[in-house]
Amino acid sequence: MSAEDQELRQIFLLECEELVTLAESSVETLRAAPTEDAIHALFRAVHSIKGGAGAFGLDHLASFAHVFETYMDLLRKGKSTLDDAAVDLLFDGVDVLRQLSDEARDGEKASTQRYEAALAALRAAAGLEEDAAAAKPPPADFDPMAEFEAQMAAAPAADEAPRRKYKIRFVPGPKLLEAGIDPLRILGVLKTLGELQVEIAGQLPPLADLDAQICAWSWTGTLETAAPQADLDDVRDMIDDLAVFEFEGEAPPPAPEPEKPVAAASAAPAPKKQAAAQAAEPAKPRDKPVATVRVDVPKLERLGNMVGELIITQAFLARQASGLDPETHRPLFRALDEMGQHIREVADAATSIRAQPLKAVFSRFGSLVRDLEKTTGKRIRLEIVGDHTEIDKTVVERLSEPLTHLIRNSIDHGIENAEGRAAAGKDPIGQLRLSAEQRGAQVVIELVDDGKGINRERVLAKAIERELVSPGAMLSDQEIDELIFLPGFSTADQITSVSGRGVGMDAVRQVIEEMGGNVALTSRPGEGTTFSLTLPLSLAILDAMVTLVGRQNYLVPISAIIDCLRPEASAIVRMDDRGAMLAWRGQILRILPLATEFGVAGAESDPTRAILILVKPSGGETVAIQVDDLIGQEPVVVKSLERNYRKVRGVSGATILGDGRPALILDLSSLMAVDGRNRRMPRAAAEG
Amino acid sequence: MGGDAASAAIELPATGDAITVAALKTELLERLAAGEGVRLDARHVAEPSTALIQTIEAGAAAFADKTLPFGLLEPSDALCGAYETLGLFTALMSRIVMEM
Numbered sequence: 001m002s003a004e005d006q007e008l009r010q011i012f013l014l015e016c017e018e019l020v021t022l023a024e025s026s027v028e029t030l031r032a033a034p035t036e037d038a039i040h041a042l043f044r045a046v047h048s049i050k051g052g053a054g055a056f057g058l059d060h061l062a063s064f065a066h067v068f069e070t071y072m073d074l075l076r077k078g079k080s081t082l083d084d085a086a087v088d089l090l091f092d093g094v095d096v097l098r099q100l101s102d103e104a105r106d107g108e109k110a111s112t113q114r115y116e117a118a119l120a121a122l123r124a125a126a127g128l129e130e131d132a133a134a135a136k137p138p139p140a141d142f143d144p145m146a147e148f149e150a151q152m153a154a155a156p157a158a159d160e161a162p163r164r165k166y167k168i169r170f171v172p173g174p175k176l177l178e179a180g181i182d183p184l185r186i187l188g189v190l191k192t193l194g195e196l197q198v199e200i201a202g203q204l205p206p207l208a209d210l211d212a213q214i215c216a217w218s219w220t221g222t223l224e225t226a227a228p229q230a231d232l233d234d235v236r237d238m239i240d241d242l243a244v245f246e247f248e249g250e251a252p253p254p255a256p257e258p259e260k261p262v263a264a265a266s267a268a269p270a271p272k273k274q275a276a277a278q279a280a281e282p283a284k285p286r287d288k289p290v291a292t293v294r295v296d297v298p299k300l301e302r303l304g305n306m307v308g309e310l311i312i313t314q315a316f317l318a319r320q321a322s323g324l325d326p327e328t329h330r331p332l333f334r335a336l337d338e339m340g341q342h343i344r345e346v347a348d349a350a351t352s353i354r355a356q357p358l359k360a361v362f363s364r365f366g367s368l369v370r371d372l373e374k375t376t377g378k379r380i381r382l383e384i385v386g387d388h389t390e391i392d393k394t395v396v397e398r399l400s401e402p403l404t405h406l407i408r409n410s411i412d413h414g415i416e417n418a419e420g421r422a423a424a425g426k427d428p429i430g431q432l433r434l435s436a437e438q439r440g441a442q443v444v445i446e447l448v449d450d451g452k453g454i455n456r457e458r459v460l461a462k463a464i465e466r467e468l469v470s471p472g473a474m475l476s477d478q479e480i481d482e483l484i485f486l487p488g489f490s491t492a493d494q495i496t497s498v499s500g501r502g503v504g505m506d507a508v509r510q511v512i513e514e515m516g517g518n519v520a521l522t523s524r525p526g527e528g529t530t531f532s533l534t535l536p537l538s539l540a541i542l543d544a545m546v547t548l549v550g551r552q553n554y555l556v557p558i559s560a561i562i563d564c565l566r567p568e569a570s571a572i573v574r575m576d577d578r579g580a581m582l583a584w585r586g587q588i589l590r591i592l593p594l595a596t597e598f599g600v601a602g603a604e605s606d607p608t609r610a611i612l613i614l615v616k617p618s619g620g621e622t623v624a625i626q627v628d629d630l631i632g633q634e635p636v637v638v639k640s641l642e643r644n645y646r647k648v649r650g651v652s653g654a655t656i657l658g659d660g661r662p663a664l665i666l667d668l669s670s671l672m673a674v675d676g677r678n679r680r681m682p683r684a685a686a687e688g
Numbered sequence: 689m690g691g692d693a694a695s696a697a698i699e700l701p702a703t704g705d706a707i708t709v710a711a712l713k714t715e716l717l718e719r720l721a722a723g724e725g726v727r728l729d730a731r732h733v734a735e736p737s738t739a740l741i742q743t744i745e746a747g748a749a750a751f752a753d754k755t756l757p758f759g760l761l762e763p764s765d766a767l768c769g770a771y772e773t774l775g776l777f778t779a780l781m782s783r784i785v786m787e788m
Contacts, residue, residue, distance in 0.1 A: 177739060184738045187773045200775035204742060207750040208717060212709045212739040219775060 005056075011294065012052040016061075016101045019045040020094060021363045027090045028366055028384075034082050042090070043072040044237050049097060051179070051240070053104075061100040064119055068093045071126035077230050080125065088370075089125055092118045095367045145185050148238050152189050152231065163194065164249050165224045166232065170198075171244040172215035179242050183215055186245075189235060194225025223247070297393070300354055307350045308637030310343050311541065315634055315658030344635070351538040355390035358436045358445070361400050362387040365407055365434060372411045378430055379418065380411060385435035391443045392538050395515055399445075399533075402508040406447050406531050407432065409505070414451030414529050424526060426450065438537065442517075442559055445533040454523040456480045463489065478621075481523050485509045509669075516542075516638070516652050518669035542638050544665060545613065546631035546657060549594045550603040553663035554627065555636060555655065556613055560668050562622065563614040564630060572607055580607055582624045584614065590672075593626040597650060597671065598664075604628045615668050623672050634658065638665060697727040697761055704733070704740025712740070716747040725757030727785060733763070736770040745776070748783060759785030 026042035029035065050065035052058075071089075074080035096118040168190070172183050190196050198221030204210065225231075229249065236245045318336060326333050362384050369382045415421075415430035422428060431450040436443060456477060463469040463483045475483075483489060487506040509519045517535035536542065536557075544555035545564075563584075573581045573588060582589045591612065595603030604610040604626075612624040636655040641648060641664070652667035698715055701708035719726045728744065744760070751758035760783040763771075771780035 182738050184736065184741070184770055184773060191773060196773075198773075198775040204746045204749065207713065207720070207743075207746040210713065210743060210746045212713065212743050213706060215738055216742060217738070217774070221775070 009056045012056055013101060013105045014294070016049055016052060017098075017105075019049050020098045020101055021360060023049075023097065024091075024094045024363045024366060025359065027087065027094055028363075030082060030090065031087045039072070039076050039082075040233065040237075043069065043076055044240065046072055046093075046097070047237055048240055049101075055179075058100070058104050060115070061097070061104060064093075064096060064100060064115065064122075067119060067122045067126060067128060068097070070128060071122050073234075074126060076233075077228075086125070089118075089121055091367065091370060093122055098364075098367075145181055145238075148234075149185065149189055152192060152234065163224050163226045165222055166247045166249050167220075168198075168223050169218075169220050169244065169246045171218040173241070173243045174214050176239070176242040177213045177215055181239065181242060183217070183219070183243075186235065186239065186243075187219065190223055193227040193231055194223055196223050197221045295353075300350075300393075303350050304354065307343070307347050308541070311347065311635055311637050312656050312658070314340055314343050315636075316660065317658075319658040347541050347635070351392070351541065352390070354393050354538070356393045356396045357388050357390050358396060358399075358443075359387040360396050361403065362434060362436070364400065365403070368404060368407060369411070369432065372408065376411060377417065378411060378415055379428060380415065380430045380432055383431070383433045383435075385433065386437050389436040389438055389443055390537075391436075391535060395443075395535055398511060398515060399535075402511045402533070403434075403445070403447070405505075405508050407434070410447060410449040410451065410529065410531075414449040414453070416452050420452070424452070443535050443537060445535070447531045447533075448528060449530075450528040453525040453527055453529055454481050454484070454521075456525070459483050481521050484521070485519070513652070513667060513670055516667070542636055542655075542665065544634060544636050544655075546634050546663065547594075547611070547613070547627035548629040548631055549598070549627050550600040552598075552600055553631065553657060553661060554594055554598075555663050555665045556615060556625065557665070557668070558633060560615040561613055562616050565612055565614070566610070567608055567612055569608050582607070582612060584622075584624070587622065589614070589622055589624045591624045591626050592671065594666075595626075595628075621672065623668075625666075625671075636663075636665070697729040699729040700733050700740070700744075700767075702732050703735040704737030706739065709737070709739045709743050713743050713747075716743070716750070720747075720750055720754065720756070723754070723756065726751065727757075727759050727761050729761045730763040730767050731761070733767040736767045738774065741767075741770060741774060741776065744783070745779065748779075759783055761785060 023042050023045040026038045026045065029038040030042070046065050046069045050062055050069055053062035053065060071080070071093075075082055075086065080086065092114075096115050099114065170183065170186065176183065187196065187198065198219045200217050200219055202217040204216050210216075223232075232247050236247075239245050314336075318340070321329070321332060321336055324332070365384070366382060369380050372378075373380055410432055411430070415432070416424065416426070418428045421430065427450075431448075433446070433448040435448075436445045438444075460469065460475065460480050460483070463480075463486070464471050464473075466489070468483065468486050468489065469475065484505045485508075487504065489504055489506065512519050512533050512535065515535055517533060520532040520534070521529065522532075523529040542555075543558040545558055545561060547554050547556060567582055571583050572591075573583050575581055580591050582591050591607055593603070593605065593607070593610070594600065595605065607624075607626055610626045610628055611630055612626055613630075614622055614624050616622040634657065636657070638653040639655055641651055641654045648664075650667055650671035651664045653665045655663055655665060657663050698712070698719075700712070716726065726747070728747075733740075748758050760767075760780070763780065763784060768780060771777055
């Protein structure tokens, strides 16, 4: 295969991934409420997969998609019933399409058991013979048109049906001929459906410039046919996105009124009127696809880096200008303001280019839940909300594993079996809700189950048994719940095939924190558990408060800040075991002096002479972070500390400030999780 | 394809695939450059294509521009049907020449 073919194959496989996601979401729609649009969308997705797979010699994928498409065609034409069993079959089919597509991409052969079972079931449902040619991979010179022509020719004639006139418009796109679809054959198929009258339009280029593989003509005309509209849909689906094929049915002439006795003249022929009105409805135009372009990720990363450099330069210029008189340098300040705005817009645009809807990852969980239902014998209803929410592509890619673990965990340990639910007076079907929404510069993903909640007694006993907590420890409910995030913690007495395989909740938290996010948990005994994952929209740019501690700068994410204050002496409460605490609006808050946390010398130790920044990471407790001073708010470019130095608990990354000095960005969740432990940073690393 | 001499008719291919269509274009351009008219022997066209008919029609226009003769000899039923299907029946009628 040439390099160009390889590249095209890769592009197809990426498209295939999107098509499978689209197919799965169509089946989800069909399960909830069958619509014609969803059936057509699923058919088109499977059809496109078949065409592409055939062109790239992906025989198994092409032949499976072919059988799937045959079954879809029956559903589409109402020749097969879309009941629960059919929906399950469609889900299985989509799962196998994904498996085959993944295999083609990764070059790894997965188990054929599922493939064979789904193929046999689809074949049976489609009424295909066991040894039919459909089971075999299509030949290398697979001609999709020939198959289509045969299919259309084999369609039963509808002579008794009323003829209907359609206006048609057919505009081949530049790739149509290349895809092996000849307009002549498309028009030929239309001729087989009825009486076709077309006019040709379009100017041929001079002979020397003629590219015979690009059709320069287009056609408009009429087709009078007794064939069902589904046949025209078939033609449109065959062409797919390679050409415009539009058709609109004209209202048929009213049927002649039967001669009636005068006495019956008042009886209105309502059904006929309805039929005429129905026939007059134009075929629904397909949604026009948004023009897109594929870009290599390294190019996006370069764009992001350059935007980062712009932000740093802009901050530098702002700092330099801050010493000038604004009155005498008004044009300069105005220009700086405008530049700042433009850079922010460019940064937002760069962020949005990298953003992907969470659907890409959420759509996989339908299949996971169905598998888990089979494994555990529990019945689960998965509700997905807000999967259109967009987030950085890197986050989307990394979310799959932690979310899979959380879902497994909820189903295995959280949601009760049918007997348990009945005993608790609950619906026998367990509820699992996966939602996402954007809140400011963050995206919050929640997984809510209506299971039995965390068994705190058991969690605490396990933690004591494993010497993670001393036997006499007095822990709040929240603190006990949080124990499940400790490394290696598991309450599963037996390792099941579903969870409890050593990949603990600590791994979930670690992955989320590595992306600059945090995980919070709330649980109510007997009612269920909620996991909240808060993630930054962009991993590259952060609005931060620049603080000073000793001679070093630390940055606090603005999104987590509730308040900043210099406390009165009366607001400071001394506690023997916990040191200085802050009394604030009826609460007693922990004070975390950053100088102590990071071993910074020369910093202010008295909280009444320092500044306290009150922060509350999503779902976490409110804590007062003690710094010497606030420098100001600044958008900063997040650089990986881990890549350039090593992972440091309490720090999510580093940046370069406008004055050229390096600064550390606080990871509030991990900072608060390990209270009291001294995280000394080597000075060389902190100073760049 | 191929004629016996430059002035001989060009035999159109039985199948209008990409390779034969490209060869036809080259041959037409050569005739055009040589300032010679052309007749296309269309008797054996069994599987015409849009690409083939586009090339014939672009050739017809190019030869007309140079006022050089251009014609189709005995177009097969398949080619006639294809012209008709594409909405080019009138154009076909104006291309057909009779061998004397």
